[in-house]
Amino acid sequence: xxxxxxxxxxxxxxxxxxLSARTAEYTxxxxxxxxxxxxxxxxxxxxxxxAVTTNTCVSCHADLDxxxxxxxxxxxxxxxxxxxxxxxxxxxxxxxxxxxxxxAHDVERDFVGLPDPYVVHELCGECxxxxxxxxxxxxxxLEGDFWxxxxxxxxxxxxxxxxxxxxxxxxxCEDCHEQEIMDDFIALTDRGLEPxxxxxxxxxxxxxAGVPVDLILAQAxxxxxxxxxxxxxxxVLDKMTAVVDSLEQVYPRIQKEVNTARTEVDTRRRFxxxxxxxxxxxxxxxxxYRRALPED
Amino acid sequence: MxxxxxxxxxHWLDDRVEISIVIDFCHRQLTKPVxxxxxxLFSFGTVTLAFFLSQAVSGVFLMIYYEASADTAYESxxxxxxxxxxxxxxxxxxxxxxxxxIAFLLLHSVRVFFYGGYKKPRELxxxxxxxxLCVTLAFGFTGYLLPWDQxxxxxxxxxxxxxxxxxxIGEYLLILMRGGEIIxxxxxxxxxxxxxxxxxxxxxxxxxxxxxxxxxxxxxPLEGTDVxxxxxxxxxxxxxxxxxxxxxxxxxxxxxLVLASMIFMxxxxxxxxxxxxxxxxTPVGVRPEWYFLSSYQALKYxxxxxxxxGSGLVVLAICLLPFWDRTPARRPSRRPVATSLGIMxxxxxxxxxxxxxxxxxxxxxxxxRYHFDIYGWPHAIATVEEPAAEPDTxxxxxx
Ligand code: HEM
Numbered sequence: 001x002x003x004x005x006x007x008x009x010x011x012x013x014x015x016x017x018x019l020s021a022r023t024a025e026y027t028x029x030x031x032x033x034x035x036x037x038x039x040x041x042x043x044x045x046x047x048x049x050x051a052v053t054t055n056t057c058v059s060c061h062a063d064l065d066x067x068x069x070x071x072x073x074x075x076x077x078x079x080x081x082x083x084x085x086x087x088x089x090x091x092x093x094x095x096x097x098x099x100x101x102x103x104a105h106d107v108e109r110d111f112v113g114l115p116d117p118y119v120v121h122e123l124c125g126e127c128x129x130x131x132x133x134x135x136x137x138x139x140x141x142l143e144g145d146f147w148x149x150x151x152x153x154x155x156x157x158x159x160x161x162x163x164x165x166x167x168x169x170x171x172x173c174e175d176c177h178e179q180e181i182m183d184d185f186i187a188l189t190d191r192g193l194e195p196x197x198x199x200x201x202x203x204x205x206x207x208x209a210g211v212p213v214d215l216i217l218a219q220a221x222x223x224x225x226x227x228x229x230x231x232x233x234x235x236v237l238d239k240m241t242a243v244v245d246s247l248e249q250v251y252p253r254i255q256k257e258v259n260t261a262r263t264e265v266d267t268r269r270r271f272x273x274x275x276x277x278x279x280x281x282x283x284x285x286x287x288x289y290r291r292a293l294p295e296d
Numbered sequence: 297m298x299x300x301x302x303x304x305x306x307h308w309l310d311d312r313v314e315i316s317i318v319i320d321f322c323h324r325q326l327t328k329p330v331x332x333x334x335x336x337l338f339s340f341g342t343v344t345l346a347f348f349l350s351q352a353v354s355g356v357f358l359m360i361y362y363e364a365s366a367d368t369a370y371e372s373x374x375x376x377x378x379x380x381x382x383x384x385x386x387x388x389x390x391x392x393x394x395x396x397x398i399a400f401l402l403l404h405s406v407r408v409f410f411y412g413g414y415k416k417p418r419e420l421x422x423x424x425x426x427x428x429l430c431v432t433l434a435f436g437f438t439g440y441l442l443p444w445d446q447x448x449x450x451x452x453x454x455x456x457x458x459x460x461x462x463x464x465i466g467e468y469l470l471i472l473m474r475g476g477e478i479i480x481x482x483x484x485x486x487x488x489x490x491x492x493x494x495x496x497x498x499x500x501x502x503x504x505x506x507x508x509x510x511x512x513x514x515x516x517p518l519e520g521t522d523v524x525x526x527x528x529x530x531x532x533x534x535x536x537x538x539x540x541x542x543x544x545x546x547x548x549x550x551x552x553l554v555l556a557s558m559i560f561m562x563x564x565x566x567x568x569x570x571x572x573x574x575x576x577x578t579p580v581g582v583r584p585e586w587y588f589l590s591s592y593q594a595l596k597y598x599x600x601x602x603x604x605x606g607s608g609l610v611v612l613a614i615c616l617l618p619f620w621d622r623t624p625a626r627r628p629s630r631r632p633v634a635t636s637l638g639i640m641x642x643x644x645x646x647x648x649x650x651x652x653x654x655x656x657x658x659x660x661x662x663x664x665r666y667h668f669d670i671y672g673w674p675h676a677i678a679t680v681e682e683p684a685a686e687p688d689t690x691x692x693x694x695x
Pocket of ligand 1: 337338339341342344345401404405407408411412414418421422424426428429432506514515516
């Protein structure tokens, strides 16, 4: 029970106390914002730039003159890793809480300036396990002497969500591969994953119209997981083709679910409009009838 | 034939319980004319009433499947929305209806305020109306918890916390509402009881008196309280129309139009059911329903006790309005002070509600991303073009 009390009730009480403690300051502030709102000016430059993180790697490196040393911060801030709370120390080691350079770069704490290209996949693989397991035995892994490795395609600091267009980064693939093979590869990826994206988009749209889509989303996730586990980072066209072919057996079934849900949305709207029409006609009839009533 | 039968029944009943007294009274009240100046604004009361009836009907259908227990409430609402035939419609009609009802109730009170409808001899009508306002807000507050989703759970948590800040009896009030330290199964049961048993009956009683008073005294004239009010005959001569059927028809038209717009909202912007309530996981940006937002926000800026006492006094002042505003004028243009104070009060509430709405959210304004703290105060967080691109193919993450 006492645990429940803490989770459920105390946080709110704490918030209340914080509220009353800072009242004076905020009364003034609120007066200002009321004014701002009234004239509809976006309040801006004057407000304090809020610290986004207390990570000392970020705070120091951001101000370094040497671009090679400061640019990674800006790149990382645009990356998909930042919202996921994956920061410098997760790959470079060191102590992200120290303001002292030697302590921050402490090799005892596994600090490494440039991670060994041969272990990059292991670093990434700590989270992206499935991808690593497919990559290691692939032509790019052991066979290819770990070339290219994760960051060669996905970037090191500005890691973004993957997309088919990454595959065709000019310097990446064309050294070894014909453009034709690349095109096949991209087409295959699209064939495998584009329908899933489509289903998800449709599901979101249908959900916002009030019709349940849990089944659609669950099936889409299953298909996506199957692709990731069996086809992504495998880098063997035949293997991928087999996976995508079998997925394509499933897609029509999901599409059918999507269509059924869409029909339901349409039906609701059609009936809705029927009733709207009915009510409007009724209102009109009453209005006419009322006008025709004798004045008395 | 039918006429003969009903006549016979009438006399039979009249001999025994003198229903003629009631019937004559009703007949007189129904045909009594309403003043000429009644415009569309005067139908908001009826619209509110129509929504109450609609709530009663859709509520009965929801109750067939709803289960008021913390374990199953959420699932039962989901079941209603996804499995029960027309269940989605009933839930949408009920939850949209609640919002519409409160919106029109507020509009109605505003209309009454600006037209001085609360002045002598209609103080009682106002008092009963005020009680109806409290009961309707209580309907909204108790009903909001019933789906037992994250929003409703935490909205109710902060809502009841406000009550806890009342001096002296606060802690007691909180326990009374929650039935314990936290919102739990016990809270749900008592909210459900209030929502479907207690409040409806109180409402019916209050609204009956409200309506009888209105019919009995007639709608207030535009002239001040110092001018004697017209008798029904005088009203009729001055161009007043009979309440039934002319005025009733006019109101029916408004009700139909409002219902049509509610259907539009339901089919294009249905209200969602969020994730199931999780007492161990407070979501960010918890806030009560829109009609409590302005007071909720106002309380953030004030020290706890002062805020509660202050807003209590404001509410009391509104309740007792007819007894301290005894000026005779009714026409809005003849009472500039009251009219401008009223407008200022409304604007203040809208601004506070907007602040409440943006607080604890993020928004991009002219290329800069802002975080709005709990006071609605903006902080720039970053001047980035666009954060990381959306997931496209599914190759990232291990899930
Ligand atoms: C669920 C709640 C309510 C219902 C169903 C309701 C219904 C009505 C109806 C049908 C009228 C006739 C005139 C009109 O519609 O404008 C009326 C008049 C009136 N209402 Fe309400 N009302 C409600 C709440 C309130 C509230 C909250 C107040 C004020 C705090 C209020 C105060 C009055 C007064 C003073 C009149 C007489 C106005 C005049 O004679 O000019 N009512 N109400």
